[in-house]
Amino acid sequence: MLDRLSHHTLLRHLLLxxxxxxxxxxxxxxxxxxxxxQLATGAAYLCATAGLTLLVGLSGQLSLGHGAxxxxxxxxxxxxxxxxxxxxxxxxxxxxxPLAAAVVVxxxxxxVVGLAGARLHGxxxxxxxxxxxIVVPSITTTFADRLGGDQGLSVLVEPAPAGLxxxxxxxxxxxxxxxxxxLLTMFLLANLVHxxxxxxxxxVRDDEVAARLAGIDVARTKVLVFVVSxxxxxxxxGLLAVLTQAVSPGGFSLAFSLFLLMAVVIGGIGRLxxxxxxxxxLVVLPDLTTSLADRVGSSPALAERLDGNLSLLVFGVVxxxxxxxxxxxxxxxxxxxxxxxxxxxxxxxxPSSPTRSSPSRPTSTSSESIDV
Amino acid sequence: xxxxxxxxxxxxxxxxxxxxxHDVELDVPAGSIVAVVGANGAGKTSxxxxxxxxxxxxxxxxxxxxxxxxxxxxxxxxxxxIAHVPEGRxxxxxxxxxxxxxxxxxxxxxxxxxxxxxxxxxxxxxxxxRRRGSAGHQLxxxxxxxxxIGRALVAxxxxxxxxxxxxxxxxxxxxxxxxxxxRRCDETGLTVLLxxxxxxxxxxxxxxxxxxxxxxxxxxxTAERIGADDDLRHAYxxx
Amino acid sequence: MDRFLFxxxxxxxxxxxxxxxxxxxxxxxRGARLVNFSQGAMAAATTYVAYSVTTASGSYxxxxxxxxxxxxxxxxxxxxxxxxxxxxxxxxNTVIVALGLVLVIQAVLGILYGSEYRPMDVPFSRTxxxxxxxxxxxxxxxxxxxxxxxVMAALGWAFTRTDLGLTMRAAAFAPDMARLLGVDxxxxxxxxxxxxxAVGALAALLIVPTELxxxxxxxDLVFVYAFTAAVVGGLDSPVGAVVGGLGVGLVLSxxxxxxxxxxSAVVILGVLVAVLLLKPSGLLGHTSARVV
Numbered sequence: 001m002l003d004r005l006s007h008h009t010l011l012r013h014l015l016l017x018x019x020x021x022x023x024x025x026x027x028x029x030x031x032x033x034x035x036x037x038q039l040a041t042g043a044a045y046l047c048a049t050a051g052l053t054l055l056v057g058l059s060g061q062l063s064l065g066h067g068a069x070x071x072x073x074x075x076x077x078x079x080x081x082x083x084x085x086x087x088x089x090x091x092x093x094x095x096x097x098p099l100a101a102a103v104v105v106x107x108x109x110x111x112v113v114g115l116a117g118a119r120l121h122g123x124x125x126x127x128x129x130x131x132x133x134i135v136v137p138s139i140t141t142t143f144a145d146r147l148g149g150d151q152g153l154s155v156l157v158e159p160a161p162a163g164l165x166x167x168x169x170x171x172x173x174x175x176x177x178x179x180x181x182x183l184l185t186m187f188l189l190a191n192l193v194h195x196x197x198x199x200x201x202x203x204v205r206d207d208e209v210a211a212r213l214a215g216i217d218v219a220r221t222k223v224l225v226f227v228v229s230x231x232x233x234x235x236x237x238g239l240l241a242v243l244t245q246a247v248s249p250g251g252f253s254l255a256f257s258l259f260l261l262m263a264v265v266i267g268g269i270g271r272l273x274x275x276x277x278x279x280x281x282l283v284v285l286p287d288l289t290t291s292l293a294d295r296v297g298s299s300p301a302l303a304e305r306l307d308g309n310l311s312l313l314v315f316g317v318v319x320x321x322x323x324x325x326x327x328x329x330x331x332x333x334x335x336x337x338x339x340x341x342x343x344x345x346x347x348x349x350x351p352s353s354p355t356r357s358s359p360s361r362p363t364s365t366s367s368e369s370i371d372v
Numbered sequence: 373x374x375x376x377x378x379x380x381x382x383x384x385x386x387x388x389x390x391x392x393x394h395d396v397e398l399d400v401p402a403g404s405i406v407a408v409v410g411a412n413g414a415g416k417t418s419x420x421x422x423x424x425x426x427x428x429x430x431x432x433x434x435x436x437x438x439x440x441x442x443x444x445x446x447x448x449x450x451x452x453x454i455a456h457v458p459e460g461r462x463x464x465x466x467x468x469x470x471x472x473x474x475x476x477x478x479x480x481x482x483x484x485x486x487x488x489x490x491x492x493x494x495x496x497x498x499x500x501x502r503r504r505g506s507a508g509h510q511l512x513x514x515x516x517x518x519x520x521i522g523r524a525l526v527a528x529x530x531x532x533x534x535x536x537x538x539x540x541x542x543x544x545x546x547x548x549x550x551x552x553x554x555r556r557c558d559e560t561g562l563t564v565l566l567x568x569x570x571x572x573x574x575x576x577x578x579x580x581x582x583x584x585x586x587x588x589x590x591x592x593x594t595a596e597r598i599g600a601d602d603d604l605r606h607a608y609x610x611x
Numbered sequence: 612m613d614r615f616l617f618x619x620x621x622x623x624x625x626x627x628x629x630x631x632x633x634x635x636x637x638x639x640x641r642g643a644r645l646v647n648f649s650q651g652a653m654a655a656a657t658t659y660v661a662y663s664v665t666t667a668s669g670s671y672x673x674x675x676x677x678x679x680x681x682x683x684x685x686x687x688x689x690x691x692x693x694x695x696x697x698x699x700x701x702x703x704n705t706v707i708v709a710l711g712l713v714l715v716i717q718a719v720l721g722i723l724y725g726s727e728y729r730p731m732d733v734p735f736s737r738t739x740x741x742x743x744x745x746x747x748x749x750x751x752x753x754x755x756x757x758x759x760x761x762v763m764a765a766l767g768w769a770f771t772r773t774d775l776g777l778t779m780r781a782a783a784f785a786p787d788m789a790r791l792l793g794v795d796x797x798x799x800x801x802x803x804x805x806x807x808x809a810v811g812a813l814a815a816l817l818i819v820p821t822e823l824x825x826x827x828x829x830x831d832l833v834f835v836y837a838f839t840a841a842v843v844g845g846l847d848s849p850v851g852a853v854v855g856g857l858g859v860g861l862v863l864s865x866x867x868x869x870x871x872x873x874x875s876a877v878v879i880l881g882v883l884v885a886v887l888l889l890k891p892s893g894l895l896g897h898t899s900a901r902v903v
Contacts, residue, residue, distance in 0.1 A: 062703055064710070116884050123646035123846070124887055126706055127838050130648075131880045134835050138876035254831060255717070258710050265707055301725075309721035316714030323707045324696050424791065450793040462788040464781055475781050478774045479793040523792070 009194050017187040024179045028172045036171035037243070038283050043178035044239035046279035047185045049263045050272055051232030054189055056261075057270015058198065059225040060205040061117060065129030066233045067257030068136045072109050073102035073237030074247040075140075078153040085156040094158055095177065095242065102238025103231045110230020114223040133257050137249035152248025155241045178239050185232050190272055192228065201225050255312065262319045268329025277330045286311045375438065377402040377563050378423075378531060383432035385422035391430060392418045393587045400531070405557055405564040407578035407595060409571045411608065415587040416567040417459050420533050423565075424449055424456055437530075451479065455524035456533040463516045463523075465508035469500055472508060476523035486526060493522035496552055514545040521553065531563045538570040546570070550577045575599035583608050613745050618868040619861065624752040626860020627759040631814035632837035633844065633852035634763070635807040640846045641783040642803035645702065648709035649689065651834025652716040653808055654815035655827055657682045659720055661816050662729050662825045671734045678812045686808020690801045720827040728829075731820035755817045762813060763853060766806075770849075779803060832876075836863070839879050843886050 028036050052066050063069075080101040084094050113132065117125040140147040147153065160173035192198050203211040204221050212218050241247045263282050267274025286308075293306035326333060380398035384391050393415045400406045410416050421427040423434060425446055434441040436452065444452060464472055473493060477486035494501050497518035503511060511519065517537055524532055534553075538546040554577040556562055568574035574595075575581055581598030583591040585608045591598060598604065632650070639647045647653075660681040665674030689712065697704050735750035748756075770776035781789040782799035790796050814837075819829050840859040844851025859879065866878045 056703065060703070062706060116887055120887060122644075122702065123640075123706065124842065126648070127646070127842060128880075128883060128887065131835055131839065131876070131883055134832060135876045135880045138873055142874050142877070255714065258714055261707065261710065262714075269703070305722050305725050309718040312714050312718035312721070316711045316716075316718060319711030319714065320693065320708050323704050323711065324693075324698075327698065327701070327704065426787075446790045447793050447795050450791070456791045458788065458791065462785065462791065464785045464788060466784045467777075467781065471777055474774070475777055475789075475792055475794075478778055527793070 010191060013187055013190045017183050021180070021183050024183075025176065028175045028179075031172075031175075033169045033171040036169065036175040038287075040171070040175040040178035040243050041240070042279045042283040043175070043182035044236045044243060045260070045263065045282045046182040046275060047236035047239065048233045048260055049267070049275040049278045049282075050182075050185055050189050051229040051236075052260055053264040053267065053270055053272065053275045053278070054193070054232075055225055055229035056264060058193065058205065059201050059222060061222060061226065062126045062261075063129040063226075063229070064126050064254070064257050064261065065113070065132035066229075066260045067252045067254070068129070068132040069106050069110060069230050069233035070237030070240065070256075070260075071136045071247075071249065071252035073106040073234030074241035074252070075147060075153070075237075076105035076234065077102040077238035077241040078155045078247045081156045082153065090158065094156065098155075099181070099235065099238045099242070102234045102241075104234075106234020106237065107227050107231035110227045110233075111223060113230070114226025117226065118219040118222040129257075130254070133252075133254045136252060140249045148248070150249060152246060152250075155245045155247060157242055157245050174243050178243065181235055181239055185235060186272060189228075189232070193272065197221075197224070258319075259315060262315050265319055266322050266329055268331035268333075269327075271329065271331040274329050274331030285314060289314055375435075376400055377437055378441075378565065379433075379435040380423075381433045381435070383419075383422060383429065383434065385418065385427055385429045385432075387418075387427055391587065393422060395432070396584075396587075396589055397592075398582060398589070400563060400565050401580075402530075402563050403557070403561045404579040405554070405566060405577055406580045406582065407566045407568055407574035408582045408584055409568050409574055409598070410584035412569070413586075414584040414608075416569075416584055417535055418587070419584070420456065420458070420535055420565075420567055423454075423533065450527050450529065453530035454533065455527050455529035455531070457520045457524050457535060457537070459535040459539075461516050461520040463508040463511065463519050468505055468507055469511070469515075469519055470504045472519055472523050473526055476526035477528075480527070485528070489526040489528055493525055496525075496556060497522050513540050514542070514549070517541060517545075517549055521549070525556070525562075529562070531565065534564060534566045536568060537566070538568060538573050543573070546573050547576075553577065571599065571605065614868065617739070617746055618864045620748045620752070621868075622861035622864025623857055624748060624755050624860070625818070625864060626840075626857035627756050628814045628818040628856075629833070629837045629840045629859050630853040630856025631759050631762060631810055631817075632833060633841040633856045634766070634849055635811040635814065636838060636841045637844075637846060637849050637852045638803050638807040638810070640841070642779070642800050643690075643694070643699075643705075645694075645699070645705040645709075646838070646846070647804075647807065648706055648834075649712040649716065650807070650811050650837075651830040652713040652827075653682065653685050653689070654811040654833070655825070655830040656685060656716050656720060657808075657812035658731070658815050658819045658825045658829060659724055659729075662731055665731070671732060675813075675816060678816050679809045682808035682810070682812025683805045684808070686811070687801050687805035689808075690804035694804075695797070717827040724825070724827075726827065728823040728826045730824040733820045737821065751821070758813070758817065762810065766810070767849075775802075835876075836879060839883050842883060845892055847892075 024039075028039065031039065048066055048070055052063060055061050055063055077098040080098040081094060084097060089097075113128065117128055120128070140152070141149050159170055160168045164173070200211070200216045200221050203214065203216060204218050208218050211221075237252075240251070244251075259282055263278025264275065266281060267276070267278035289311035290307055293303055293310045296303075296306060322329065328336070376399040378398070378400035380396055383396040383398075384394055386392045396419065398406070398408075398419075408416055408419060418427060422429055423441065425442060425444060429442050436454070441452075449456065464475070467475065473490050477489060480486050499515055500518055500522060503515060508516070508519070521532075521534070521537070537549060541549075550573055553564065557564060566574055566578060575598055578595035581591075581593060581595045582589055583598065583604060590608055591601070591604055593601075632654070635650055636646060639645065639650075657678040661674035661678035664677040665671055668674070693708060693712065694705060697708050699705055733751050735754050737749045737751045739746040739749045739752075741747065770780055778789070778794045779799045779802060781792065782794050782796045783803070786796045789799075815830050815833065818833055819825060822829065836859050837856065840855035841852050842855070843858060844853070844855030859882070862878060862882060863875050866875050
């Protein structure tokens with residue numbers, strides 16, 4: 001019975017992924033090259049936000065260093081593509097191997113950080129990952145001859161395959177690559193959430209002692225989640241490197257890590273569907289605030305100051321307001337709104353929707369304290 | 373007869389909507405010691421918490437010295453003359469004996485009387501004198517209990533709420549502390565509402581006894597009679 | 612050997628400011644069990660206050676006073692207006708709100724002042740004085756060390772000797788019991804944030820002028836170093852914060868002095884990982900053993 005149910009979940013996710021893929025491919029034919037590029041960027045962000053929301057929501061570990069992990073992936077991707085280019089590699093391998101390297105290297109780094117973090121509670125993991133964000137630029141300048149210092153590295157990218165036609169825009173091809181990777185990530189993560197491992201992770205988050213008593217290896221579980229989350233961040237970083245065809249430390253500042261966190265919080269911590277909203281906002285909000293800055297800024301000097309800073313400001317305010325007023329995020333609001341809608345009556349509880357995303361944690365347990 | 377200092381009527385209270393106290397009635401006359409006894413889970417600690425406003429009161433009234441008590445902020449209780457020695461004593465283990473005692477009267481304007489009250493406490497609980505500079509975590513159980521009561525007394529309260537002072541103490545130490553407390557009441561007119569599982573020790577110093585069971589008052593009489601009532605003991609106190 | 616002595620003294624002077632900054636973090640941690648991730652950004656804002664007041668008045672000292680007062684107000688205001696309303700049953704929430712505040716403060720500073728560095732003057736010479744042939748520390752270093760020692764001594768006195776300090780400690784150690792003893796725990800918490808804000812402002816003002824000057828991100832690194840110092844010393848322990856701060860200052864000074872390269876951040880990460888793995892409660896921290 002359980003087997004069949006999980007089988008169904010797998011099928012449902014697969015179906016959902018294929019439908020979304022088809023819809024995205026169709027969508028790219030209607031988008032301008034610039035919009036296609038934005039879509040691709042959003043998809044790259046989605047890899048990272050999906051992994052981060054899983055880490056924060058499912059396992060309760062907070063990382064402020066996912067931007068740095070994306071940088072690791074981006075550099076791994078750039079270095080690998082340079083090596084392959086020197087060796088004369090062409091074709092799909094020149095795309096796939098660097099991305100694979102991005103995933104593997106970042107997962108390894110994530111393993112080290114996760115190992116250190118697995119025993120930690122409270123503010124120590126955020127602190128450790130925060131330090132990571134300042135270490136990355138420092139490493140790129142220390143090994144400037146290899147990593148290009150502040151200038152960074154360029155990434156070798158081939159145009160769209162000739163089979164797609166000579167006039168096929170590069171941006172559409174990029175969107176396909178990034179969306180494909182993002183869909184694969186979402187598919188895998190969605191299944192992970194519903195797997196036995198996903199349940200163990202939640203058990204660890206809710207009560208480590210109880211989880212240990214239930215035979216779960218707490219440290220191993222926490223490290224593994226961190227590795228998975230880092231791997232997706234690495235993939236996102238690798239994709240960004242491929243999209244921009246360059247990588248530099250400036251793109252992965254602490255603020256960027258905080259943006260990723262904001263995307264996760266706004267989407268709803270622990271909700272994969274929410275990660276989509278977050279990634280979307282990461283792409284759309286800077287655009288909106290830039291045009292707003294142009295309109296508000298009366299002088300060029302003021303406009304320049306507003307540019308960038310205005311999106312920072314909006315992001316910060318949103319982060320605070322959402323955390324205080326709507327801790328369940330956009331996806332949580334949508335779910336509860338959907339739950340309030342009158343539904344056609346179905347026989348029995350639907351096996352899908354209720355477990356879809358439930359980051360609900362035990363609220364204050366003081367009510368259970370017992371009178372002595 | 374004058375109205376009691378503390379008067380509880382129809383009190384229903386509990387944690388997050390689930391009541392653990394039902395329709396409790398209680399009178400604490402000024403200058404007396406009232407002991408509330410009952411088995412584990414009878415609602416003794418909850419009763420004190422309800423008086424202090426740390427758990428929700430859903431019905432009933434708590435009249436303190438002629439005016440309503442519920443709604444008072446916890447930190448204002450001591451200013452209205454009510455000191456609470458909670459379960460587990462609440463000695464702040466990181467602070468020294470001296471600092472714990474200073475904390476007891478730090479809110480008072482009359483600094484000179486605060487110091488006088490502190491000296492009285494040292495006179496009452498002599499073992500504390502040589503422990504002045506020791507941190508709370510270095511004290512024995514008995515010393516902690518003395519410190520906790522002493523810290524409540526330096527505030528010069530009119531009512532002392534005392535939660536299970538005998539818990540974890542040797543009977544001899546308990547008896548000693550109880551005797552000192554009784555004397556203090558007789559000398560200064562202090563009123564005490566004492567919550568105990570140890571019926572014998574509670575009734576030995578109390579004027580009046582109340583038996584709680586499953587959140588309800590099942591008996592209320594003079595301490596002497598409560599202590600001597602074997603049927604009551606078997607039925608509600610489990611020995 | 613001469614170089615070693617110079618680097619040691621230099622490291623202590625820098626470490627003193629990290630120690631003060633770490634102490635600010637410890638103050639809030641003890642009171643609220645949360646790390647104020649916005650401490651750095653708050654301090655950056657106060658250095659701009661100092662910059663503006665000093666530029667307008669021509670007096671370094673007026674700027675210093677203004678920065679400390681601003682730190683007090685920003686710290687207390689953050690607790691009163693923001694943190695108090697966060698559902699603290701989820702520790703992540705307070706961290707996220709603090710990070711949101713970082714973005715807000717840095718954005719506002721960027722909009723008001725732009726993103727160029729604003730060089731700031733110091734009141735004393737930064738040329739090292741020599742003893743014999745040995746260059747040691749500058750008058751400014753002496754000023755920094757003296758200020759930090761004075762502040763530490765004043766705080767130590769206030770926390771152990773005054774009634775207010777006693778109630779603040781009680782509120783931090785045992786909030787529920789403190790409330791029963793008539794302590795307004797919330798007000799003490801607001802005050803802790805205010806004091807931490809003021810101390811952080813002072814620390815930032817001592818160190819920022821020695822680098823490139825006021826900037827929205829000028830204190831990012833200082834925050835990371837100070838946080839590391841606090842963790843190394845034990846987040847619970849004010850003395851640990853001082854020891855950790857001096858230690859971090861020394862390590863940074865030796866590393867940059869002997870290797871001459873920009874790997875300080877990497878070394879700090881190494882120190883942090885080592886301490887977290889070997890003694891997660893910090894060198895001088897303790898898991899509070901409460902008696903039940």
